[in-house]
Amino acid sequence: MTSSTTSPEPAAPAHPGHPRPTRLYGPAIARDPDALYAELRHRYGPVAPVLLDGDIPAWFVLGYREVNHVTSNPRLFARDCRRWNAWDLVPDDWPLMPYVGWTPSVMFAEGPEHRRRAGAIGDALDAADRTELTNLCVAICDRLIDGFSGNGEADLIAEYSAQITLQVMARLFGLPEADIPALVQDVADSLDVAEKAVAAHQRIHARMQDLVRTKARRPGLDVPSRLIAHPAGLSEDEIVIDLLVVLAAAQQPVGNWIGNTLRLMLVDDRFSMSLQGGRGSITQALNEVLWETTPTQNFIGRWAVHDCMLGEQRIRRGDLLVLGFAAANTDPQVCPRSRSAQNPDANRAHMSFGHGEHGCPFPGPELGELIARTSVEVLLDRLPDVEIAVRPETLEWRPSLWMRGLFALPVRFSPAADDDLLSYDPDLFEEDELD
Numbered sequence: 133m134t135s136s137t138t139s140p141e142p143a144a145p146a147h148p149g150h151p152r153p154t155r156l157y158g159p160a161i162a163r164d165p166d167a168l169y170a171e172l173r174h175r176y177g178p179v180a181p182v183l184l185d186g187d188i189p190a191w192f193v194l195g196y197r198e199v200n201h202v203t204s205n206p207r208l209f210a211r212d213c214r215r216w217n218a219w220d221l222v223p224d225d226w227p228l229m230p231y232v233g234w235t236p237s238v239m240f241a242e243g244p245e246h247r248r249r250a251g252a253i254g255d256a257l258d259a260a261d262r263t264e265l266t267n268l269c270v271a272i273c274d275r276l277i278d279g280f281s282g283n284g285e286a287d288l289i290a291e292y293s294a295q296i297t298l299q300v301m302a303r304l305f306g307l308p309e310a311d312i313p314a315l316v317q318d319v320a321d322s323l324d325v326a327e328k329a330v331a332a333h334q335r336i337h338a339r340m341q342d343l344v345r346t347k348a349r350r351p352g353l354d355v356p357s358r359l360i361a362h363p364a365g366l367s368e369d370e371i372v373i374d375l376l377v378v379l380a381a382a383q384q385p386v387g388n389w390i391g392n393t394l395r396l397m398l399v400d401d402r403f404s405m406s407l408q409g410g411r412g413s414i415t416q417a418l419n420e421v422l423w424e425t426t427p428t429q430n431f432i433g434r435w436a437v438h439d440c441m442l443g444e445q446r447i448r449r450g451d452l453l454v455l456g457f458a459a460a461n462t463d464p465q466v467c468p469r470s471r472s473a474q475n476p477d478a479n480r481a482h483m484s485f486g487h488g489e490h491g492c493p494f495p496g497p498e499l500g501e502l503i504a505r506t507s508v509e510v511l512l513d514r515l516p517d518v519e520i521a522v523r524p525e526t527l528e529w530r531p532s533l534w535m536r537g538l539f540a541l542p543v544r545f546s547p548a549a550d551d552d553l554l555s556y557d558p559d560l561f562e563e564d565e566l567d
């Protein structure tokens with residue numbers, strides 16, 4: 133077999149379960165994820181022995197059936213990271229610590245405790261009125277577009293897709309309008325700027341704590357107030373940490389879903405021919421992105437509860453399994469049949485929202501789609517002649533194996549005149565609460 137720059141040869145250092153693991157980190161590894169997955173599949177089958185940053189051993193689950201099996205069986209593959217048998221190898225400043233460092237949040241809860249937490253989150257989010265949410269999202273998108281529509285050019289990632297979700301979530305949380313810009317900046321710093329990340333995270337935590345205390349005194353029609361009143365009887369600390377999880381879980385995936393869909397519609401003739409055409413093509417593009425350039429391409433993960441076999445590999449109790457959602461979606465064993473050639477839109481059996489007890493909880497996928505669809509529709513309505521401003525092959529994906537999103541999406545369009553700017557219903561931005 134030939135090797136490629138996207139995927140190095142199997143590495144020498146030891147993996148307790150396999151003599152020739154592959155390093156899953158380094159500058160080239162995320163450059164062409166599809167080629168990487170194909171090569172790992174060819175080399176090892178549906179479950180690959182890998183070394184994460186710093187040569188920490190793990191299993192990378194690539195097969196659709198295997199991802200389905202792991203996520204469907206929480207008694208065999210559980211979520212509490214304290215089960216890990218490799219903790220003694222992991223330094224405190226490990227770059228992947230944000231994904232594996234235990235916190236008392238819904239993410240690492242299991243069984244009845246997980247159902248109590250996830251059920252309350254689902255109920256609190258589900259109470260949001262979808263029409264009001266759509267109107268709010270339209271107003272947020274219009275306001276962002278007003279900020280650049282006079283220029284005739286924009287970067288649709290920095291100036292648009294990366295901004296929308298947090299602004300919607302902040303309103304769902306009942307945060308005062310004046311606090312939102314600082315929150316947006318802190319969340320950006322906590323994700324992107326290493327030296328600012330810790331302080332930014334502390335400020336976000338403090339802001340959520342203040343918010344929960346304020347809502348306990350003066351409840352409103354918002355997510356924190358509903359969590360406080362929920363029969364699950366959540367403590368203040370539980371609510372604060374789960375609000376942080378919801379914020380982080382929504383922000384990047386939805387932002388990248390919007391950005392990846394706009395990219396597809398702008399670079400692919402099947403969509404650009406019908407940019408103004410229609411809602412139908414937006415549905416198709418949103419779904420196609422979830423199959424082919426899904427926002428959460430890989431996810432850490434699950435930990436084996438017992439010794440077992442998975443895809444011909446011997447897994448030991450406490451081993452870490454990385455879920456390869458993007459690889460599962462394009463698994464050649466399943467893909468041709470799972471995506472009907474006649475009607476690819478109809479098939480939503482991708483793994484992009486995870487699966488099983490810890491999959492993206494109802495109504496996360498629905499709210500994510502509402503925000504993503506509205507954002508794409510508003511942009512195409514407002515800028516009907518929008519076109520990509522660079523050669524499509526020069527667009528750069530962020531070099532992450534975990535999230536799939538572009539650095540930038542430069543576009544140009546006919547500049548709007550001042551009187552094309554929209555005026556808003558000020559109530560949408562001045563009310564403290566979103567029903």
Ligand code: HEM
Pocket residue numbers: 203238239240250253257377378381382385386389422426427428431457484485486487488489490491492493496497499500501
């Ligand atoms: C408003 C939008 C969203 C909200 C509020 C939300 C919320 C959440 C929460 C709370 C979790 C943790 C679940 C648990 O551990 O029990 C989660 C997991 C997850 N979400 Fe979402 N999410 C949203 C949108 C999305 C989108 C757009 C995607 C990808 C397209 C996505 C993909 C995932 C994945 C892959 C997981 C992990 C699944 C697993 O472990 O099996 N989410 N989400």
